[in-house]
Amino acid sequence: MSRKPFQRWSLDERRCALLEATLDSVAEDGLSGASARRIAEHAGVTAGLIRHYFGSKDAMVRAAYGYxxxxxxxxxxxxxxxxxxxxxxxxxxxxxxxxxxxxxxxxxxxxxxxxxxxxxxxxxxxxxxxxxxxxxxxxxxxxxxxxxxxxxxxxxxxxxxxxxxxxxxxxxxxxxxxxxxxxxxxxxxxxxxxxxxxxxxxxxxxxxxxxxxxxxx
The missing domain is CATH 1.10.357.10 (Tetracycline Repressor, domain 2)
Structure with a gap:
């Protein structure tokens, strides 16, 4: 999968984009396949950004359900x-x-x-x-x-x-x-x-x- 170009988002926009990317990954790969790397690819960001905003991939997946x-x-x-x-x-x-x-x-x-x-x-x-x-x-x-x-x-x-x-x-x-x-x-x-x-x-x-x-x- 080709990497999407990086973008500069505000905090709210970036958080929403990560949650949308998480849902995209879960939809395509299932919960077990929605890795931090795959989610980062969907969002066009580094996997480290997930840890920065959510602490862990599991926390972001839970947040995506609430979202x-x-x-x-x-x-x-x-x-x-x-x-x-x-x-x-x-x-x-x-x-x-x-x-x-x-x-x-x-x-x-x-x-x-x-x-x-x-x-x-x-x-x-x-x-x-x-x-x-x-x-x-x-x-x-x-x-x-x-x-x-x-x-x-x-x-x-x-x-x-x-x-x-x-x-x-x-x-x-x-x-x-x-x-x-x-x-x-x-x-x-x-x-x-x-x-x-x-x-x-x-x-x-x-x-x-x-x-x-x-x-x-």
Whole structure:
């Protein structure tokens, strides 16, 4: 593999570039094959830079897992804030962002599957997993709460948490299924399926989530 030209990055840019290179290496070589040398080749830097920023290759691989999950949550959160101001629009956009590109991709599902095996056996990975999913659930709760209030429904913390858990399961299932790339159906169907199912889970009138999102254009 030819070495990429060295680049000068700011601290944040360099750290992100190393994490992206780590994910590239894991995607191509697996966890066992993602050596410091291979990651450095992907990033176009020296292997010593990995130790400088992360201490070790293993620490950087763990950080890359957290980066992967956090990146997807951030993409969906940003999408939720775009468009209209109504709470149903925010929740609808968040749900759709999780079942469409760039969050929906066979590469990201494959990476997630590669990392998830370590969650059951390695405490550091388990902690990253818990914190990432806690962040995702908390974000869902903040989107559900104003929507329930708008429909004059109970919106206490326990109720919002239970709905968030249910919606998280819906989103995870469709994201995983859609990202497998088995070709059994067109993934363009997933947003409609997700929004319709979310309306059912939240016991909302039909098209509460679908209509405003379509109008948001």
């Amino acid at each position: 992967l999950i956090g990146q997807m949550t951030a993409e969906a959160a940003q999408s939720a804030e775009e468009g209209g101001e109504a709470p149903e629009q925010h929740l609808a956009r968040f749900i759709v962002a999780n079942v469409t590109a760039p969050n929906l991709s066979s590469r990201k599902v494959a990476l997630w599957a590669t990392f998830i095996g370590r969650v059951r056996t390695e405490p550091d990975y388990a902690e990253i997993h818990r914190e990432s999913y806690r962040e995702f659930l908390n974000l869902l709760e903040t989107l559900i709460h104003p929507l329930l209030l708008a429909f004059e429904r109970p919106a206490d913390p326990v109720t919002c948490q239970r709905y968030a858990i249910a919606l998280n399961a819906l989103i995870d299932g469709l994201w995983l299924e859609g990202g497998l790339g088995h070709g059994l159906y067109d993934t363009v169907l997933l947003p409609e399926i997700a929004l319709s199912a979310a309306e059912g889970i939240l016991a909302l009138p039909a098209d509460t989530l679908r209509r405003p999102l379509a109008g948001d254009g």
